[in-house]
Amino acid sequence: MAYKVILAETDIHRVLDRIAHQILEKTQGAGDVVLLGIATRGVPLAQRLAERILAFEQQPTPVGTLDITLYRDDLNRHSTRAVGHTELPTGGIDGRRVILVDDVLFSGRTVRAALDALSDLGRPAAVQLAVLVDRGHRQLPIRADYVGKNIPTALAEQVRVLLKETDGTDEVRLTEGTPA
Amino acid sequence: MSYLIRNVSVLGGDPTDLVVRDGLIGGTPTGDEEVIDGTGLIALPGLVDLHTHLREPGREDAETVLTGSRAAALGGFTAVCAMANTTPVADTAGVVEQVWRLGREAGLVDVQPIGAVTVGLAGEQLAELGAMAESAARVRVFSDDGMCVHDPRLMRRALEYVKAFDGVIAQHAEEPRLTQGAQMHEGEVSARLGLTGWPSVAEEAIIARDVLLAEHTGARLHVCHVSTAGSVDIIRQAKARGVRVTAEVTPHHLLLTDEKAGGYDPVYKVNPPLRTQSDVDALRQGLTDGVIDIVATDHAPHAGHDKDCEWAYARPGMLGLETALGIVFSVLGPDWELIADRMSRTPARIAGLAEHGHTPADGAPATFTLFDPQARITVDPGALASLSSNTPYAGMELPGRVVATFLRGVRTAFDGKASQ
Amino acid sequence: MIKHLLSAADLDAPTATLIHDIAAEMATVAGREVKKLPTLRGRTVVNLFYEDSTRTRTSFEVAAKRLSADVVNFSAKGSSVEKGESLKDTAWTLQAMGADAVVIRHPASGAPNRLVNWVHGSVLNAGDGTHEHPTQALLDTYTMRSRLGTVAGLNVAIVGDVLHSRVARSNALLLHTLGAKVTLVGPPTLVPPVFETLTPDVRVGYDIDAVLPEADVVMMLRVQKERMNAAFFPSWHEYSRRYGLDAARVRRLPDHAIVMHPGPMNRGVEIAPDVADSPRSTIVEQVANGVSVRMACLYLLLGGRS
Numbered sequence: 062m063a064y065k066v067i068l069a070e071t072d073i074h075r076v077l078d079r080i081a082h083q084i085l086e087k088t089q090g091a092g093d094v095v096l097l098g099i100a101t102r103g104v105p106l107a108q109r110l111a112e113r114i115l116a117f118e119q120q121p122t123p124v125g126t127l128d129i130t131l132y133r134d135d136l137n138r139h140s141t142r143a144v145g146h147t148e149l150p151t152g153g154i155d156g157r158r159v160i161l162v163d164d165v166l167f168s169g170r171t172v173r174a175a176l177d178a179l180s181d182l183g184r185p186a187a188v189q190l191a192v193l194v195d196r197g198h199r200q201l202p203i204r205a206d207y208v209g210k211n212i213p214t215a216l217a218e219q220v221r222v223l224l225k226e227t228d229g230t231d232e233v234r235l236t237e238g239t240p241a
Numbered sequence: 242m243s244y245l246i247r248n249v250s251v252l253g254g255d256p257t258d259l260v261v262r263d264g265l266i267g268g269t270p271t272g273d274e275e276v277i278d279g280t281g282l283i284a285l286p287g288l289v290d291l292h293t294h295l296r297e298p299g300r301e302d303a304e305t306v307l308t309g310s311r312a313a314a315l316g317g318f319t320a321v322c323a324m325a326n327t328t329p330v331a332d333t334a335g336v337v338e339q340v341w342r343l344g345r346e347a348g349l350v351d352v353q354p355i356g357a358v359t360v361g362l363a364g365e366q367l368a369e370l371g372a373m374a375e376s377a378a379r380v381r382v383f384s385d386d387g388m389c390v391h392d393p394r395l396m397r398r399a400l401e402y403v404k405a406f407d408g409v410i411a412q413h414a415e416e417p418r419l420t421q422g423a424q425m426h427e428g429e430v431s432a433r434l435g436l437t438g439w440p441s442v443a444e445e446a447i448i449a450r451d452v453l454l455a456e457h458t459g460a461r462l463h464v465c466h467v468s469t470a471g472s473v474d475i476i477r478q479a480k481a482r483g484v485r486v487t488a489e490v491t492p493h494h495l496l497l498t499d500e501k502a503g504g505y506d507p508v509y510k511v512n513p514p515l516r517t518q519s520d521v522d523a524l525r526q527g528l529t530d531g532v533i534d535i536v537a538t539d540h541a542p543h544a545g546h547d548k549d550c551e552w553a554y555a556r557p558g559m560l561g562l563e564t565a566l567g568i569v570f571s572v573l574g575p576d577w578e579l580i581a582d583r584m585s586r587t588p589a590r591i592a593g594l595a596e597h598g599h600t601p602a603d604g605a606p607a608t609f610t611l612f613d614p615q616a617r618i619t620v621d622p623g624a625l626a627s628l629s630s631n632t633p634y635a636g637m638e639l640p641g642r643v644v645a646t647f648l649r650g651v652r653t654a655f656d657g658k659a660s661q
Numbered sequence: 662m663i664k665h666l667l668s669a670a671d672l673d674a675p676t677a678t679l680i681h682d683i684a685a686e687m688a689t690v691a692g693r694e695v696k697k698l699p700t701l702r703g704r705t706v707v708n709l710f711y712e713d714s715t716r717t718r719t720s721f722e723v724a725a726k727r728l729s730a731d732v733v734n735f736s737a738k739g740s741s742v743e744k745g746e747s748l749k750d751t752a753w754t755l756q757a758m759g760a761d762a763v764v765i766r767h768p769a770s771g772a773p774n775r776l777v778n779w780v781h782g783s784v785l786n787a788g789d790g791t792h793e794h795p796t797q798a799l800l801d802t803y804t805m806r807s808r809l810g811t812v813a814g815l816n817v818a819i820v821g822d823v824l825h826s827r828v829a830r831s832n833a834l835l836l837h838t839l840g841a842k843v844t845l846v847g848p849p850t851l852v853p854p855v856f857e858t859l860t861p862d863v864r865v866g867y868d869i870d871a872v873l874p875e876a877d878v879v880m881m882l883r884v885q886k887e888r889m890n891a892a893f894f895p896s897w898h899e900y901s902r903r904y905g906l907d908a909a910r911v912r913r914l915p916d917h918a919i920v921m922h923p924g925p926m927n928r929g930v931e932i933a934p935d936v937a938d939s940p941r942s943t944i945v946e947q948v949a950n951g952v953s954v955r956m957a958c959l960y961l962l963l964g965g966r967s
Contacts, residue, residue, distance in 0.1 A: 505771030
């Protein structure tokens with residue numbers, strides 16, 4: 062299917078650099094930050110942000126994984142999904158500033174599920190959201206604190222984020238989708 | 242009413258015309274007969290079932306003498322022997338006469354009652370066998386079917402006693418201690434399904450004992466629904482020694498195996514149980530070579546709620562009258578002499594039914610069946626004449642179709658409909 | 662995805678492994694402050710128990726509640742069932758109540774197979790007569806995997822009343838699917854040779870002492886007193902001496918081998934108390950793993966489009 066490249070490899074690197082800087086700035090040095098990647102592609106993104114924060118200011122940041130399958134509100138609209146792994150960093154999330162990391166912010170339902178999961182896992186002092194792409198069309202009152210790139214899209218279009226860790230290449234594509 | 246059946250093949254012979262008048266076959270057509278085109282049809286002597294459960298009196302919700310008679314006529318039968326395990330049990334002259342009279346009233350087949358061997362089928366005290374023999378029903382076959390006459394002394398006495406009126410004991414061969422709680426054939430499938438096994442030896446042990454008792458007493462023994470290869474061997478050896486033993490096999494034991502239990506559908510629950518393919522093969526061989534004398538249906542209607550339940554709680558038994566001939570035809574092939582022998586002449590002889598089992602030819606009673614071997618039917622449980630629908634052949638395609646049945650010149654079934 | 666879980670034979674290796682993987686995730690919930698997931702919110706799970714089994718019913722109940730399903734316990738005691746209502750009529754009642762899944766425990770083998778004809782929802786076999794108990798096999802293999810790292814390639818001895826054991830049947834089938842080698846051990850009356858046809862590679866043996874040195878897992882089955890009365894074996898004492906697992910027999914096991922029992926145990930008959938309480942014993946873990954595995958099964962059957 063025909064697609065348009067929205068972010069190339071170098072763009073992605075540049076955008077992540079910026080988000081890392083913004084996190085350091087907004088959190089006064091990221092001392093109390095825990096990065097939680099939302100499975101699947103939020104996990105390598107959280108990892109990369111942690112590497113950058115360490116490189117920029119020698120600040121080690123705990124990274125964890127959050128699988129929100131069991132918290133989805135659309136389970137009964139699809140055939141049964143496999144359950145991914147959830148792993149909190151040692152030290153947990155209580156009293157920490159948790160930054161949820163995901164690849165694309167769309168309806169907001171994934172983030173809603175992640176917030177529900179978080180409240181069952183502990184009591185963070187604050188929760189923020191970092192995404193590589195915000196494509197609009199929110200269905201819930203949710204916004205990101207850190208956005209790599211805003212991409213205006215039509216509802217039928219698809220945004221595909223490819224990452225080296227999961228897909229072998231770094232690229233963000235916009236595909237003309239078939240209307241659902 | 243008289244009939245002219247044109248171009249019909251009697252037992253596979255060259256096409257001929259049969260005139261049916263005044264209860265007999267023969268004479269020349271006068272032109273006032275109803276003409277039936279017999280082209281391609283086979284005329285068989287009316288079938289005789291030595292083993293039928295009509296459920297009346299007692300379980301009229303499952304079958305009545307009338308509905309069972311309809312099923313029999315539609316299946317090509319002209320006589321059925323009604324088993325004694327009714328409520329009350331047919332263990333007195335009164336009950337067997339009641340059943341006999343109900344059969345006459347229905348008028349579709351000759352209903353010949355079988356008397357119980359022991360009072361209440363309890364296996365303890367002989368029923369009044371002589372009184373039943375002398376009753377209007379003229380009972381000659383006695384059976385506790387459903388229960389085995391397991392006490393060897395009682396069995397010996399019964400065999401001896403009925404010699405006085407040329408009776409025969411039809412034994413349901415099942416050693417009760419070996420089949421406590423039994424649900425299906427003991428073997429690979431029962432092991433997998435976790436259902437208590439009904440071992441072949443429980444049947445064979447009783448048959449082995451009973452042929453020895455028959456030999457010892459010189460009496461007639463009939464073995465009901467033989468189901469195992471081992472039983473066929475025992476009967477073969479007994480016959481070779483001259484023991485007066487006859488044996489029957491059911492259509493379902495000739496066709497189905499214990500694999501059918503796999504889905505736990507109790508429509509396949511029957512006693513004795515469906516066995517293995519090697520048993521089926523031995524039974525077919527035994528039927529062909531005459532070790533097994535006859536096919537009997539063990540037609541056993543059950544009300545819906547007695548089958549629509551857990552396997553262990555379901556009653557054993559399956560319908561058979563309306564599907565028997567098609568199955569036997571599929572097993573034996575177009576050997577009409579053999580089919581007539583196994584399904585009419587020999588059962589008539591065992592039951593003492595002199596009016597049945599005659600080849601439809603000039604001078605014989607007009608008691609016969611027209612069968613179309615070219616047709617095929619798909620079994621529809623809801624379309625059966627039986628009051629119950631527990632057929633194990635639902636959806637199965639069977640070869641052949643009964644076109645008409647005549648009893649003493651009266652057409653009892655024609656083109657899928659009973660005459661009343 | 663499967664709709665019903667009636668037999669361990671319904672599970673292929675990928676599905677069983679998926680259940681194990683999901684169960685491992687579910688197990689983490691037990692260690693959390695909020696031991697609950699919203700996954701099955703709005704779904705109704707009926708526990709239809711025709712036999713007293715507080716352990717199994719409770720395990721399913723906890724599993725369903727941790728997934729936020731509504732749980733209805735329908736026990737045969739004191740209900741219309743005791744007044745002679747048929748399984749079919751009961752099924753229609755449950756159907757009318759909107760049951761999304763029915764967990765059934767029943768004394769008749771194959772009752773769950775019948776039930777699927779009468780309800781629209783999923784049917785989960787929680788033990789039927791002397792047939793199967795598939796979730797027990799899933800939790801047992803899960804326990805083997807967590808203790809020994811793998812199931813494939815293990816030598817598993819299942820010892821005791823195999824003939825009447827739904828646990829043995831389900832385990833033999835699932836262990837074969839997952840690549841383990843099973844030996845069924847017991848007196849010939851309770852382990853007839855026909856059981857060698859259960860799977861292509863299951864073996865039958867009568868000598869427990871010959872089997873133990875090769876076993877990675879020994880699974881002891883509960884033996885019931887009524888079997889003695891039906892002449893399957895002469896006495897408790899003789900059964901215990903010939904087939905019971907005591908400390909002396911445990912010493913014949915390889916160091917890494919584990920001892921399992923589905924419970925409830927007859928201490929001192931099929932298993933000696935010190936063996937049941939030893940570090941090799943997984944009996945307590947089996948109970949805990951039961952909840953995780955049943956959560957995984959409920960998720961798998963109910964977590965998708967209905």
